[in-house]
Amino acid sequence: GLDAVGTSGDRVRFTSSSSTPAAGDWPGVYLYDAAVTTVQFATIEYATTGISVGGNADPEITDCRISDSSSVGVAFGSVRPTSGDDPARFARNTITAGLSYPISTWFDRANRVDASNVLTGNADDYVYVYASTNSGVLQDDTTLQALDVPWILGSYTPYVDAALTIESGAEVRTSALVVGYYYPASLDVEAGATVELSSSVIVYSGSDLTASGTFTSQNASPAAGDWGGISLASGSTATIDDAEIAYAQIGV
DSSP states (O other): OOEEEOBTTBOEEEOOOSSSOOTTSBOOEEEESOSSOEEESEEEESBSSSEEEETTOOOEEESOEEEOOSSOSEEEOSSOOTTOOOGGGEESOEEESOSSOSEEEEGGGGGGOOTTSBOOSSSSOSEEEEOSSSSOOBOSOEEEOOOSSOEEEOSSOOEEOSEEEEOTTOEEEESOEEESSSSOOEEEEOTTOEEEESSEEEEOTTOEEEEOSEEEEOSSSOOTTSBOEEEEOTTOEEEEOSOEEOSBSSOO
């Protein structure tokens, strides 16, 4: 494994060898199948992707500054680490000045991203989640926490086949949410959470919706009928309490 451990006053630095450094000068730090990896109080700058986590790697990445990446700041792969997705293992990092978005992650691995990280100041200020039938059906219980940037759930329809909680204060942009298509599942949109859609929320038989947050259009200038609405199949259950459902074709 890799141990790159600095201190707040003496940081480890990974950077370009160029005398005139620019984003994308070097590939970045790749962490794959490393038994124990700790990157703490490190500066990683001018890479293509600051840190790529893949295989069975289970790194602890804390108190780092990742900047000036030409692609993603931190890219998490799909394999569930042995420690689960403990947010304490990815905490208090600043990812900024990148030419793309700060973080990409598969749907099942989104638990690891929490509000202790500063993710603003990039060209695309959002966390990109690979979420579709081909790359990231949600199969593990997951909470999308309130961050300083929105969550973007892929470019295809996200399928939820576990318990998905969208925390108060979180902003989620997605084409749709399909709950329980393959297995019984649940969606809980807490009060203060916002889900912005272009299609529908569909809850299949045997699955449950709890909604106290806001469901609305993802258009910058919203209008009635921008998205389909909430569809509850026969055999599903729902508790909709003090929720706001705006600009849909049919609310519920």
